[in-house]
Amino acid sequence: MRKLLAATLGILSAVGGFVDVGDLVAASQAGARFGMAHSWVLLLGVVAICAYAEMAGRIAAVTGRAVFDLIRERLGARVALLNLVASYVVTVVTLAAELGGVALAVRLATGVPYLIWVPVAGAAVWLVLWRMRFPVMERVFGLAGLALVVFAVALFWLPTDWAALGHSAVSGGQAGQGWGAYWFVAVALFASTVSPYEVFFFSSGGVEERWGTADLADARFSVLVGFPIGGFLALALIATATVVLRPAGLTVTGLEQVAHPVVLAFGGLGLAIAALAFFAVTFGAALETGLSAAYAAAQYFGWQWGKRVSPREATRFHTVLLVSVLLGVLLLLTAIDPVALTEYMLIISAVALPLTYLPILVVANDRTYLGDRVNGPWLNTLAAALLLVILAASIVAIPLAIGTRMGQ
Template sequence: MRRLLAGTLGILSAVGGFVDIGDLVAASQAGARFGMAHAWVLLLGVVGICAYAEMAGRIAAVSGRAVFDLVRERLGARVALLNLLASYLVTVLTLAAELGGVALALRLATGVPYLVWVPVAGLAVWLVLWRMRFQLMERVFGLAGLALVVFAVALWWLPTDWAELGRGVLRPGDGGQGWGAYWFVAVALFASTVSPYEVFFFSSGAVEERWSAADLAAARSGVLIGFPVGGFLALALIATATVVLHPAGVSVTSLDQVATPVVVAFGAVGLAVAAIGFFAVTFGAALETGLSAAYAAAQYFGWQWGKRVRPREAARFHTVLLVSVLLGVLVLLTTVDPVTLTEYMLVVSAVVLPLTYLPILVVANDRTYLGDRVNGRWLNLLGAVFLLVIVAASVAAVPLAITTGLGR
């Protein structure tokens, strides 16, 4: 049973990182514009996030404390404060984008303008965060997000040239749109797969579920189940966009266009299933980002935190939750386009990635907290190589965004 619970936590974490509004946009844009040329980015992201999520889960299971809780203690208040400010900014922007995704999914299902749904989405997210138990929350929204498997089914149903898809994976190119745009989309897609809040949520969720050193096998199974599932769903988004949108020269600018491949394959039924999947993954990611913002603040300041704690006993934690959701709603009520907001959010996310992943690697090698459960040689090598990739993406994000006009 604990292995099953760990798996659902991994699925919810992966939904928030691989198939939230960021990846719905980034993956579909990549497929529509460049075919399968960015499949390698997903593979890289899956391997890297599995390595760091395993570290974060192990830290929580062995020490009984979440990663951000240890960052301040291990690296000092000033470094941790910089980490907190950067991660909170990105997390709130991501929360706003996810709430926009929920509103767009509801507009897709009802035809009612998305701005009408924004405050409704914000209220619903806050109510779930306030009242629903953590395990029920992760099961409902993590598993409901698997409705996006309809994109994989559509890929089999459509007249797909599998040999051509394979050639696109093995021989990536710029598709005549320029290497600057190609690399900008690669950085954006990479940032969407390794979102800064993702490992913090996974680690804090492990504490919420009271993992111990005896649960390390369950923790690893959660990582190895959930994150590859998220990567598979994102790959299906790229592949279906390659088959349907790329030949037509369509550039994805709305959630309606993301759903086009399943509509072509299955008509109204496909649209309904896709809308359910869009709602589940964006709502689940909104829950994840809202919690991550409150987790980080509470752990930095040493407040009582967690959904297992009664709201009156963790009042400051729940206040940060509420304020974060309100800020997300206010950002959207400026009428900023959620898809455009998502593109900017991915750039900012890429910039702050090193501030998230370097502390995890440091703590995962500290015997003070982990004893003989510290990283082994091969995991450290993988973590270091992946960290170099993260730094490269962070350095390249802003120049690529400026020179290519956000990849356009």
Template sequence: MKKLFAVALGILTAIGGFVDIGDLVTNAVVGARYGMGLAWVVVAGIIGICVYADMSGRVAAVSGRATFEIIRERLGPRTGLANLSASFLINLLTLTAEIGGIALALQLASGVAPGMWIPVAAFAVWIVIWRTKFSIMENVAGLLGLCLIVFAVALFLLGPDWGTLGDQAIRPWSAGSPDLSYWYYAVALFGAAMTPYEVFFFSSGAVEEGWTKKDLGTERLNVFVGFPLGGLLSLSIAGCAAVVLLPLGVDVTSLSQLVMPVAEAGGRLALAFVIVGILAATFGAALETTLSSGYTLAQFFGWSWGKFRRPRQAARFHLSMIICLLVGIGVLATGVDPVMVTEVSVVFSAVALPLTYYPILVVANDPEYMGDKVNGRVRNGFAVVFLVVIMVAALAAIPLMILTGMGS
């Protein structure tokens, strides 16, 4: 039972990272446009995030310090500041999207316009971070997020032609050469899978939990169960859209369209489950991104940080999170579409990936911090391959966004 609850950190990170508002929308969009033709990107994202999250968690467990704290010390303040600037701005953009996602989920449940729910969502995130223990937060949000399994159940109930779906996944270009929009969404999916805040939250959460070398088994369990689970849910979302929305020519622009396949397959009960799952996933992601905002700033500037410390003991850490939530409310108060904010955030996440993951690779190979737990040849081989992929995605993201008009 103890090991079952130990994996909750990975489940929360996976549900709030792989299946946040960005992944929900992007997978539904690509499923409705390309069927399972971009499943290979999700698989690549699963492997990539597992490689780097494992390094990040191992660094925290071995050194007892969060990744961002060591990055500044190991690579110097200039490189650390570049990493901080890119990661923090992307994190803030993602936090804004997640608050909007909570509001959209509450709109699905109540029929009340999302504008009314935005301040409620932000206040709820703040009160949970302020008053709730880390272990309770991760267990409740992660386990409720598992309601999104209803997408996998719905996919089976829809009775698809599995041969067709498999052919789309295995031979994505069998119908002809992919257009630029295809590659734009490939980059967006990859950015959504490897969003920087995931590793910052994961390593900082390991410090919050007090992991040591004895907990490396728990760390691997979190990574290699939690993240693949999130990836399987992502593929199920795309599959549902491919079966129901693709034949109808539906262009997904809202959460109501996203849940159509689930409602068609399982009726009101399934719809209730999916709404709970979406609310939990977006709320979990909002918790992660809010905490990650405080973590990155506090760790870079050397402030006292952590949920295990009272607000008066880590005042700047908690104040920075409040300010980030207020900024998110302010942006959404302009009337900007949360779905549009989400699409922009995943693309810019891809741009920031090298600044996040290269320093992690450097630290994971430094015996001063890692001792005998430095990366081996196999780990380094995978990490270098994915670092090249990350750099290609980062370089291609903005040009593809401009040339395709954000995939339109």
């Protein structure tokens, strides 16, 4: 039980990265358009985020310091400032999309227009970040996000042709859609899987929970349980869309279509569970992105930070939190579509990925910080190969977005 509770940090990190509001739609859209043909992207993404989160968690446990703190010290203020600006912009806009996702989830349950719920969502996220203790926060929202397992259950309840489902993973699901759109979706899904704020949140959370070298096993357990769970939930979204939406020729434009397979399987009860799951994962992602934005800024400037520190002792950290949430709310009140906003930010995130993952690899091999806990040869080989994939995704993201008009 202790190990299962320890995994909740990984679960909260994972549900925020794999199945936030944009990914709920993107994963379902991938299934509706391409069947299971993008399953390999999720598998690759799970391997990548596990490898780099393990490094980030190990850095936090051995040094007692978060990744962004060491990036500034190891690579210098100028390089770290570029990283900070890029990650803060991406993270705050993603926070806006997650707040929109919370509002959309409440609209799904109540029918009340989502813009009315946007300020309420912002206030609720701020109150949780202000008042709720970190362990309680990660366990409540990390575990509540597991309600998305209803999509996996729906696969068994629906008349699923398992042979056809498996065949769609290897049968060239791009047929009729075009290779450009296929690769655009692949890059977007990969970027959502290895979002930079995930590792910032995970390593900073380790510092919040005061990990030491004795906690390395629990940190690895958290990675190896939490992040694969996120990947499994995203895969379930793709699979249910493949079974229900693809044969009907339906497209996905909002959470109503995402929930359709579960509603078809379980009726009103399915809708209620789906709305709860959507609320949990988007609210958890909003907490994660809000904290990640403040963590990065505070660690760069050397401010006192963390939820274990009283707001009076970490005034600037909590000010950045508040400002980030307010910026997210103001952006949504322009009536911009939060789903489309997140999809655009996935492409921008893909471009910025090397700025996050290369420094982690550098620090994880520095004996000055980690002594004999540096990466072994096998992990370095894997991480280097994954870094090449990350670099390739960053290079092709914008050309694909322009060439396919955002995957159309």
